Amino acid sequence: MAGVTVAENQNALSGVTSFFDRARAYFADLRAEMRRVTWPAGKQVRATTAVVIVAVFLFAFYFAVVDMLFGKLITQIFQALTRR
Numbered sequence: 001m002a003g004v005t006v007a008e009n010q011n012a013l014s015g016v017t018s019f020f021d022r023a024r025a026y027f028a029d030l031r032a033e034m035r036r037v038t039w040p041a042g043k044q045v046r047a048t049t050a051v052v053i054v055a056v057f058l059f060a061f062y063f064a065v066v067d068m069l070f071g072k073l074i075t076q077i078f079q080a081l082t083r084r
Helices: 008-038 043-083
Strands: none
Touching: none
């Protein structure tokens, strides 16, 4: 009969126990690390958010203009090559 030995059972339990021990240690370290974080003030968050939003719109405008110019250039090149 192929039964589970006591040693195998203890190994399985020690694996589960060590998982929970590692998880508990991880969350304890995480909590300690989060206490050391310096969080920005609300005013600073709003200011940097505004800078990011403005930068996104400026880059979008720039890429739209560049895309339009390259599109016209490529269209002119194709038209010049297809004329006979």
